[in-house]
Each structure stands twice: as structure tokens, then as C-alpha cells.
Amino acid sequence: MKIIALTLLLVLPATALLPDLLEKLWPEQNDGVFDGVARIPYVDLLNDNSYIDPFLLQSMKKYGFFYVVDVPEYSASLEQDFMKKFFSLEDDVKDEIAIRRHNPANKNAYRGYCPGLDDVENTLQYKNLYNIGPHETRAPTFKQDDSDIYAKLRYDCQEPNVWPETGDCTFDKEFKETFQAGFEIRRNIGRAFIRSIARAMEYPNLPTLFTEDEFSAMGLRKYPIRKKINSNMYSDFDGTLLRELEHIDSTVTVLSTFNNEGLEVLYKNQYRTVPVTGENSFLVNIGKLVDDLIDNKVPAVRHRVAEVDFDRYSVTYFLGPQFDADISRSMTGKLTDAGQKYTIFGEWIKDYLGAIELFYY
Numbered sequence: 001m002k003i004i005a006l007t008l009l010l011v012l013p014a015t016a017l018l019p020d021l022l023e024k025l026w027p028e029q030n031d032g033v034f035d036g037v038a039r040i041p042y043v044d045l046l047n048d049n050s051y052i053d054p055f056l057l058q059s060m061k062k063y064g065f066f067y068v069v070d071v072p073e074y075s076a077s078l079e080q081d082f083m084k085k086f087f088s089l090e091d092d093v094k095d096e097i098a099i100r101r102h103n104p105a106n107k108n109a110y111r112g113y114c115p116g117l118d119d120v121e122n123t124l125q126y127k128n129l130y131n132i133g134p135h136e137t138r139a140p141t142f143k144q145d146d147s148d149i150y151a152k153l154r155y156d157c158q159e160p161n162v163w164p165e166t167g168d169c170t171f172d173k174e175f176k177e178t179f180q181a182g183f184e185i186r187r188n189i190g191r192a193f194i195r196s197i198a199r200a201m202e203y204p205n206l207p208t209l210f211t212e213d214e215f216s217a218m219g220l221r222k223y224p225i226r227k228k229i230n231s232n233m234y235s236d237f238d239g240t241l242l243r244e245l246e247h248i249d250s251t252v253t254v255l256s257t258f259n260n261e262g263l264e265v266l267y268k269n270q271y272r273t274v275p276v277t278g279e280n281s282f283l284v285n286i287g288k289l290v291d292d293l294i295d296n297k298v299p300a301v302r303h304r305v306a307e308v309d310f311d312r313y314s315v316t317y318f319l320g321p322q323f324d325a326d327i328s329r330s331m332t333g334k335l336t337d338a339g340q341k342y343t344i345f346g347e348w349i350k351d352y353l354g355a356i357e358l359f360y361y
Contacts, residue, residue: 040069074280
């Protein structure tokens, strides 16, 4: 009965559904390659309205991503304005909240500012980054003699945010409030997406892996105008000059490109420009780790950021499984790629965090 109901939903004329529903969720493809990508209303996604599930799933299978639209009380332009002000602050102000790899006097290893252009000749990611997490306070102090090696990792995963202190109290307060609210919106989207995929694919246990998000992260990114060509930043795929090399994500990604072009995804063996997210919408895709958990039935899309002639801003949020989530087996019990080495997500994140210490994402 469920399969029949979904089939009828997909073939019924729009007049048999809510007004303009099909046009909104699954617009008719015109000349644009990605005109057919689903646009899912934020309220319907968060309210678990199951009629969106087949549209979301079909868009993910065909294109590797979809849009969440009509997000209330969200302003992309406000976020971008705050980002421009933050990244234009004097270096010594930003250095006060820099990660310890760049400022050894600081304790924060993952949350805070990361100037990514220190070595223009060799950098593989031409961007500056400010990273925000889900924690404002730290858990009880870790005991150094604790025999549980994951006790310290749990402690590290709860590293609290560090926020700019510029001397302008109004800016500092509004900056923090804006991005705390933005973090919650994106986290809500990520979790609601997992619930939708779980319903559509009949994987009821999938959401149980994401009830906590110890190391979810939101990165505020500035890709500045390039001052010098870096030969390492040309694509091996087609020779295009890039600001972010081709890659596949690991977990669930909720992306804001604002009105900034540059994002490209690999579609039918060709990199194509992705429409911007605009004022009150987001783009959602998944990475390799999550793709394996759902039996590789939805592609983890390969993407990159091409060179553009302006300062480009974006915000990327990542939702990963909870610390104790079993990532060794897919929803149907198949061994995952991660499962060849790890059992729980905490084991996987341990190596990932180590990589961040050497090369910050």
C-alpha cells in the first residue's frame, strides 16, 4: 500500500495536491541542468510531513543534493554582512581567538579562527575560516590518568566556542546571537533530513545514530581574491583553477552560498555550476560516511569551488553521528568502509581530529 500511495503521489496532477505543490517541490526542468532539484519547504521538513520524502529522496538520488527553502526568521544577507565585518577585523583581534595551531598561546584546538593563507605557495584550501560548534561550556574536567582513551576525546569534542571580543559590544553581541541562531537552524535541518531519508528508505534505526552531535561544526568561510596563482590549485580533472579542491564530504552537509557563485558539483562526469542558495534557503548533501550507512543508495556528490573574481563567502555546517553510533555496519548489516577499521563514530573522529591538527579543514 505504501508503494502504491507514493506512486500515486508522483503521478497525480498538481491540482489533486496542495496548490502549486509539484511546482514548488519538484519544478519542471528547463534549460538549467539543476532546475529539477527539489526545493523542500523548511516548515514541512521540520514538521516531518511525509509527503516531502519521495521528492527529497528522488532529488538526492538524481543530483546528490536538494534545497531547503522559505526558512522563517533567517537572513542570509545579515549573516554575510557579519562575516564581512568579522574577516575585516585587524589580525591581532582575530588572533585572540585563533586555534592553537596558529596561536600557541590559545587552548582552543578546533573552535575559533583559522587563517588559511599562511603558506600561499602550498595551501590546498584558499580560504580563511571561523569554526563554531554546539557547546558553550565544557563538560566536567578530564582526568589525565583516566585509563579510558576515549574519555579525553569526549572531553575534546565538547570544546566550547570562542567568540570575538572587539570592544564593540553591540557587534560582539549581535554576531554571537546571529550565528548561534544560524547553527540551530542548520542543526534542525540536518536532523530533519535524516528523519526524512529514514522514512523514505524504511530505515527506522537511522535517526538513532544522530540523537546527539558532539562534533557538529559550522564553518564561516571567506575565499579571498587570489593575489598569486598557486599551481597546486589547478584541477587534476579538467585543469580549472580552484579555491577549494575537488572532494567528497563525510557526514551531512547544510550549505549556505548566499548569492556567491563558484560551487560546482560533478554531474554526469562534468562539473556544473550549482545555483546559489540566496536569501533564505540552504543546500543539503551527504558525505561518504553517511552514504555507506544507507547502503550507498544516495550518492555522496563530489564538488569543488572554482576561481571567481570576488571575495566569496559561504557557511558550511556538518552534522555527524553521535559519539557511540555504530558506523561499522549499514542499515542492512553490510560492512562499511569505515567498519574495516572502526566500530563507533568516536573511533573515527579520533583520527579525523588528528588530521585537523595537522591540516585544518
